[in-house]
Each structure stands twice: as C-alpha cells, then as structure tokens.
Amino acid sequence: MPAVEEIQEFLPNLDCGRCGLTCAEFAGFLLTRELAPEDCPVLHEPDYAGFIEALHELLGQPTVQAAAGMQIDLEKCIGCGICVAMCEFHLGNCADARLGKGPRPQDKVIFHIVNGGAVVVHQERCTRLLQAAEKCSKCAEYCPTKAIVLF
Numbered sequence: 001m002p003a004v005e006e007i008q009e010f011l012p013n014l015d016c017g018r019c020g021l022t023c024a025e026f027a028g029f030l031l032t033r034e035l036a037p038e039d040c041p042v043l044h045e046p047d048y049a050g051f052i053e054a055l056h057e058l059l060g061q062p063t064v065q066a067a068a069g070m071q072i073d074l075e076k077c078i079g080c081g082i083c084v085a086m087c088e089f090h091l092g093n094c095a096d097a098r099l100g101k102g103p104r105p106q107d108k109v110i111f112h113i114v115n116g117g118a119v120v121v122h123q124e125r126c127t128r129l130l131q132a133a134e135k136c137s138k139c140a141e142y143c144p145t146k147a148i149v150l151f
C-alpha cells in the first residue's frame with residue numbers, strides 16, 4: 001500500500017476545497033477507497049492529464065472486495081455499473097439514481113465503479129444489514145456476470 005505522501009505527488013495540492021477536503025485528507029480517503037481519483041474535479045483539467053491513471057496504478061486494484069454479507073469478485077466484474085444503478089439503498093438515497101443515472105460523488109453510496117470494477121466503500125449501509133428480515137438481493141440478481149455473492 002502506498003504512503004499518503006506518494007499519493008499526494010499525483011494530486012494538485014491546491015487545497016482548493018472543491019472536494020470538501022484538503023488534498024492530504026483526500027489522499028487518505030483514496031487509501032481507504034472511500035473516494036476515487038475521479039472525485040477530485042481538478043484532476044479532470046487538462047493540466048493534470050494522466051494523473052488519474054497514475055493514481056489508479058499507484059493504488060492498485062484488489063482482486064476481491066470482501067466484507068461481511070457481500071463479496072464482489074473483480075475477476076468477474078466487468079464494471080457495467082448495473083449494481084450501482086439498481087441498489088435499493090442508492091435508489092432511496094440518491095436523487096439522480098432514481099432518474100436512471102449513477103449516483104454523484106457526493107451522494108451516499110454503498111459501492112461505486114473505480115477503474116472498471118465495482119468497489120464497496122460503505123458496506124454498513126446495505127439494506128441486508130439494516131433490515132435482516134427482508135433481505136435485499138437486487139445487486140446480485142441484476143449482476144450480469146454473477147460477480148456479487150451475498151451471504
């Protein structure tokens with residue numbers, strides 16, 4: 001796992017606050033995968049071309065995302081985003097998701113697509129954990145490659 005300082009080498013280090021954080025704080029959230037390089041709007045500017053890809057390379061991609069109740073096999077995941085769009089929690093909490101779009105970076109999410117794969121960032125929000133009696137399984141049902149296993 002890279003150090004925060006290594007990640008900061010590929011951030012603008014402007015502390016502009018557009019992400020709601022400082023660049024150092026943003027780097028910390030990249031390490032925990034609660035944010036993705038794409039969540040920094042400044043990195044999308046031409047001056048920073050290639051930085052997002054460099055950050056993904058630095059951070060690497062786990063082969064399996066595991067957490068209590070859910071496992072995503074990134075060998076099978078094709079990054080289609082159907083699970084993100086169909087998730088019951090996202091539909092209830094993200095206005096754009098109810099319009100058929102993906103959640104925005106600032107929305108509350110359980111998982112999002114990072115570098116072509118679904119990455120769980122807030123498993124604790126999953127309806128399966130909140131309402132054990134009526135367990136949801138929409139993400140696994142709609143996944144076209146059966147990459148999501150719920151247990």
Ligand code: SF4
Pocket residue numbers: 011012013014015016017018019020021022023026040041042043
């Ligand atoms: S938006 Fe980007 S440049 Fe601005 S503070 Fe956040 S990480 Fe730094």
Ligand code: SF4
Pocket residue numbers: 086087088089090110125126127128136137138139140150
């Ligand atoms: S089980 Fe339901 S609430 Fe949990 S991640 Fe899947 S679709 Fe979302």
Ligand code: SF4
Pocket residue numbers: 072076077078079080081082083084117118142143144145146147148
């Ligand atoms: S629906 Fe399945 S293949 Fe598509 S992003 Fe989600 S886990 Fe990956």
